[in-house]
Amino acid sequence: MSEQESEQEKAIKDAAQALGRGRLVAFPTETVYGLGADASNEDALKKLYDVKGRPSSHPVIVHLAHAEEAEKWCTNISEAAIVLGQIFWPGPLTLVLRKKKHVLDLVTGGQDTVAIRVPSHPIAQALLQEFGGGIAAPSANRFGRLSPTTAEDVRSEFGDEVAVVLDGGACEIGIESTIVDVSGDRPRILRPGMIQAETLAVVLEELGFVPEGDSGTVPRVPGSTASHYAPNTPVKLVSSADFSAFLEELEHQGTDTAVLAFRAPPVLHRHWITAARFPAHYAHNLYRNLRKLDAVGADLLLVEEPPLDGEWVGIWDRLLRASGSKQAEEECDGS
Numbered sequence: 001m002s003e004q005e006s007e008q009e010k011a012i013k014d015a016a017q018a019l020g021r022g023r024l025v026a027f028p029t030e031t032v033y034g035l036g037a038d039a040s041n042e043d044a045l046k047k048l049y050d051v052k053g054r055p056s057s058h059p060v061i062v063h064l065a066h067a068e069e070a071e072k073w074c075t076n077i078s079e080a081a082i083v084l085g086q087i088f089w090p091g092p093l094t095l096v097l098r099k100k101k102h103v104l105d106l107v108t109g110g111q112d113t114v115a116i117r118v119p120s121h122p123i124a125q126a127l128l129q130e131f132g133g134g135i136a137a138p139s140a141n142r143f144g145r146l147s148p149t150t151a152e153d154v155r156s157e158f159g160d161e162v163a164v165v166l167d168g169g170a171c172e173i174g175i176e177s178t179i180v181d182v183s184g185d186r187p188r189i190l191r192p193g194m195i196q197a198e199t200l201a202v203v204l205e206e207l208g209f210v211p212e213g214d215s216g217t218v219p220r221v222p223g224s225t226a227s228h229y230a231p232n233t234p235v236k237l238v239s240s241a242d243f244s245a246f247l248e249e250l251e252h253q254g255t256d257t258a259v260l261a262f263r264a265p266p267v268l269h270r271h272w273i274t275a276a277r278f279p280a281h282y283a284h285n286l287y288r289n290l291r292k293l294d295a296v297g298a299d300l301l302l303v304e305e306p307p308l309d310g311e312w313v314g315i316w317d318r319l320l321r322a323s324g325s326k327q328a329e330e331e332c333d334g335s
């Protein structure tokens with residue numbers, strides 16, 4: 001075993017012990033970093049809400065090492081839930097299921113459902129296996145801010161308030177898990193992610209389900225100005241067709257603009273990031289790019305709109321939230 005490996009193993013053991021003592025531990029997952037607490041410890045959960053600055057009515061996801069453990073937390077597990085778990089776990093899928101009695105209100109926000117995820121990241125897996133229980137973990141950011149995708153992001157967000165931060169480098173996926181509510185008669189997507197609605201639909205249709213609602217698509221006319229997953233700089237989304245004219249107008253007005261676009265800058269521009277055209281790469285870098293551009297302190301953060309379909313749907317959801325154009329759905333507030 002290399003020295004680095006044994007150091008990491010020790011860090012994971014220490015982190016599992018810290019969780020057992022009711023402390024908070026930040027850890028990498030394949031989506032974003034989570035801020036973990038023992039999901040069965042009320043005091044630890046209170047600390048979690050305190051540190052995040054999150055209202056305690058907002059439920060958190062319980063992370064488990066294996067799909068089979070879901071039975072300890074949930075009841076009435078449907079065929080759809082079992083099949084989705086078999087196919088997508090471990091991985092970036094969260095299932096909302098009927099909770100068992102012992103599951104604390106601080107986990108569920110007082111609802112009769114609980115959100116469960118089995119992450120695939122090796123450090124998250126090792127931590128869960130070492131700890132042996134469920135780890136309640138929202139994304140490791142303060143309420144309403146961008147989710148962290150590196151250990152450094154977590155440290156700069158919380159400083160000394162979170163003593164243990166396991167470092168797994170940059171998260172591969174980069175945006176939060178797809179959330180599917182399988183607690184009712186018909187599965188419903190509550191939060192789009194990199195597991196696409198179309199992919200879920202194929203699996204569910206084979207089981208005879210028609211997924212409910214149109215959550216797989218993004219509303220073209222955003223309905224409200226609520227801000228979630230938001231940078232400090234105001235974010236504006238502009239279509240590719242209007243992009244050049246819009247930017248020219250901003251320059252004409254003297255607006256200091258930071259840009260995330262698919263194209264290269266027309267002239268040298270200090271605060272311009274050219275984004276990948278592949279959704280997986282775009283998502284992987286999305287929060288890091290928004291953080292970088294936010295740090296510039298420009299008047300406006302201009303984002304060229306991506307396509308509206310397939311794997312881009314989860315990305316669109318996060319961009320709309322960053323621009324304050326998407327109201328969080330009631331059950332799934334994007335915290």
Ligand code: TXA
Nearest residue numbers: 031034059113114115138139176177331332333334335
């Ligand atoms: O990728 C992810 O899901 C990351 C990593 C750390 O696993 N976690 C994450 O957690 O994004 P959080 O707390 O930032 O977002 C979880 C979302 C919240 O919007 C919450 O409202 C929703 O899940 N949620 C949790 N329990 C729920 C429930 N019982 N019913 C409906 N929505 C629920």
Ligand code: MG
Nearest residue numbers: 138139334335
């Ligand atoms: Mg979050």
